[in-house]
Amino acid sequence: MRWPHVFAQDGDVALSRGSWLRSAAEPYASLAEAELADRLVSRAHPVPSAAPSQALPSHAVKAGAALLEVDQVSIDYVTEERVLRATHQVSLQVHAAERFVLLGASGCGKSTLLKAMAGFVPVSEGEIRLGGSPVQGPGPDRVMVFQEFDQLPPWKSVRENVMFPLLASRRTSKAEARERADLYLDKVGLSRFADVHPHQLSGGMKQRVAIARALAMHPQVLLMDEPFAALDALTRRRMQEELMALWDELRFTLVFVTHSIEEALVVGSRVAILSPHPGRLRAEINAHAFGLASGGSAEFEAAHQRIHRLLFDEDRAGSPLVESTSSSNQPPQALRRVA
């Protein structure tokens, strides 16, 4: 059975990060466990110097400072034929416990930016910082959840899947990994399925396992790349509800990629709108006021239309438009240009 990669898609990143990532696109079924462990938690690769294995101490992030900073980042894919700029001078600031959404049409560099945050893709210019320290490679403090249902090694039970990165990164003892796995499987409603294997689960259940696996790592930032895009509409809605309930309980920091305006407004507390060719920050808007119950309201529809215009408006000139980042439940405010 061909079982593709967990962290890399399309054989991408291979171009830029040498043999480790070149092999990241090989079928997983052909990998030894140790190699798989490296892919999942990047044991053998540099991690940011700021306490990668534990939650950042509260003094590490200055009050009011962003947890994750993307500072004037451009990312190029270099092939033999050409250099493709996927992301051009993007700056973003993600604060602790924020639900930050990257929204844009296909090809505008959302996945590339997310992979750069994860440390899988190097930046060509600018810098990404976590807790003030430059991101220099992958680390267990940033965990990814992908769209693909095959991100779970099929030969491991559901519980083993959740335990695996904890053990491979030596974050916990075996007993604690098992305890955490059971705790997070309970949080995603899969306690009864701990001993089954992924092929016995529906797509939505597989995504729940991937979310449990990610949260069990207690990452600084949870990175999700269109995690619900391959689900049917009803399951997708349910998963959005469950993710919001988990966030209400755990208050993790989320960077969530989607191409759906509705999903961006429902999931995000802030939404960065990207435009393509190359991917630039077009605007940033607050979505605090919207939640699962907002659909259909006049305010929701107005925000939807405004984002639609920003996504498809031909006037791309000037610096990004940014709304106030206040976290109050105020209606969206006027957009202003930032230099």
Ligand code: ADP
């Ligand atoms: P999105 O996730 O928004 O759909 P991507 O980040 O996947 O966008 O891609 C942004 C741009 O970079 C696209 O033009 C895409 O074709 C290009 N791209 C992505 N991965 C690679 C790669 N490995 N090699 C060359 N170009 C790539």
Ligand code: MG
């Ligand atoms: Mg993508």
